[in-house]
Amino acid sequence: MKRKKLIIIILPIALIILAAIIGTIAYYNINSDLVYSEVYVEAGTSTCDVKEFLKRDVKGAAFTKESTFDANVPGDYKLQIKWKMPVFGEQTYDTVLHVQDTTAPEVTLTTESIQMYTTAPAPTAADLVESVSDITNCSIDYKEAYDFSSESSFDITVVVTDTSNNATEITVPCTVVEDITPPEITGIAPIEIAQGDTVSYKKNIEVTDNLDPNPTLEVDSSEVNVDKRGVYTVRYIATDDAGNVTEKTTTVRIVSAKIAAATEETVYALADDILAQIITDGMDQKAQARAVFNWVVNNITYSESAGIDDLLSAAYKGMYYHVGDCTVKQKTAEVLLNRLGIKNMEIEKIRDTRGHYWLLIDVGEGWYHYDPNLQLDGTLIFYWHDADLWAYSNSHGNTHNYDPSKYPPIQ
CATH class of the missing domain: 2.60.40.10 (Immunoglobulins)
Known part of the structure; x- marks a missing residue:
């Protein structure tokens, strides 16, 4: 009887304990099934928060410090997640993050x-x-x-x-x-402007091409100094899309500005006054030419900065101001000789580092050299034969080298 009573007492207790054990196991199993064993994401599309690894929302779940990954870099990352489970304490779960790249650029x-x-x-x-x-x-x-x-x-x-x-x-x-035809440049011509003026290099210039509707045109005017008298070379370079190039050149002549007071009437009056002083009756043309030569040499002070190109302006400067370069002297002599009816023509040195101008005269004996400039060594070149001038020029640094093809035969 006592044994039966003991069984009756123990059995319910055992059932309660068994139920508690089964419940605890079930609770553990349910709560421990928290983390997906693998997670797949497309690279660059997710920040991969820990919630994406959890089967249900719980508080306190986090990656371990050792778990590192880059959701922008494809690869397989082994991770661990820790979570403090009620009753059972901290739990660690293993998972794998697969960062995939299946998207084309x-x-x-x-x-x-x-x-x-x-x-x-x-x-x-x-x-x-x-x-x-x-x-x-x-x-x-x-x-x-x-x-x-x-x-x-x-x-x-x-x-x-x-x-x-x-x-x-x-x-x-x-x-x-295929394009092997270079562009064409038309309208290029020598340019002449006064000192200090602006040069319109592209005025009247046209560039055409057989295929390229807009070929480029480059102007190389690097040699030009608009503030200094002289003759300069300008290059025109046209290029089409195919790289075909055409190059042409022209000259820019920078001349001095005209003097407003240098009218024909004024200049001729100055010339006639001078001639009245230096020309006497009975002089032949050679003697008259010598008188003009002497007046220019002795009365016009050389100044390279005082050059001027216009005939009347240069003669005015020489006769009125008594100063000028070789051009002023040459043109002053030219006006005086013209007033005397003496045949003359300008002659130009082949330009190298500097230019030079003088005259040829013909008083009935053919053309002779006539340079109304006192040379650096004191030489006076009046009525010289051509051979004598060449000999002097060749021995003095090519002072008077010129192109014979541009002039008549010289004595």
């Missing part, structure tokens, strides 16, 4: 079509790509080799591939044109 090209010349550098595939959007680095290549050196039309396929071998292909049409 987004590509924008620089152009929808290509038109180029056979002479142009062959474009690389990268030259045709304006932008690439992808989570990883990408390579840019042509799908196959293309010949850009021969005239033809074909399609070009550009392939952009990321490090996960996702590829985007874009095809554009290409036309290669």
Whole structure:
């Protein structure tokens, strides 16, 4: 009887304990099934918060300090998550994060079509790509080799591939044109301006091309000094899209500005006054020419900065101001000789580091050299034979070298 009573007492207790054990196990199993064993994400699309790894929302779950990953870099990352479970305390769960890249690059090209010349550098595939959007680095290549050196039309396929071998292909049409005809430059002519004026280098200049509607024109005026009298070379360079080049040159002559007071009436009056003083009755033309020569040499002070090119202005400067360079002296003598009816013509030295001007005169015996400038060594060149002038010039640094083809025979 006592045994039966004991069983009756123990059995309920045992059942309660068993139920508690089963409940505890069930509670543990339910709560411990918290973390997914694997999680897959597309690279760059998620921050991979710990909540994405949990099967249900709980408080306090977090990655361990040792668990590191980069959701932008494809790869398989082994991670651990810790969570403090009620009753059972802190639990650690293993999981694997698979960062995948299955998205092809987004590509924008620089152009929808290509038109180029056979002479142009062959474009690389990268030259045709304006932008690439992808989570990883990408390579840019042509799908196959293309010949850009021969005239033809074909399609070009550009392939952009990321490090996960996702590829985007874009095809554009290409036309290669052969152009070996250079552009034409028309309207080029010698230019003459006064000192300090602005040069309109491109005035009346036209550039045309058989294929390029807008060939470029470059003007190289680096040698020109608009503030200094002289003759300068200007280069015109026209280039078309194919790289064909045409080059032409012309000259820019910088002359001194005219003197307003140097009218024909005024200058001739000054000349006649001088001639009245130096010309006497009975002089032949050679003697008259010598008198003019002496007056110019003795009465006009040489000044290289006082040059002037206009005939009347130069003669006015020489006769009124009594100062000037070789041009002023030459032109003053020219006006005086003209008033006497003595035949004369200007002659110019072949320009090297500097220029020089003098005259030829003919008093009935043929042309002779007539330079109304006192030479640096004191020499006076009046009525010289051509051979004598060449000998002097050659021994004095080419002071009077000139182009004989431009002038009549000289005695």
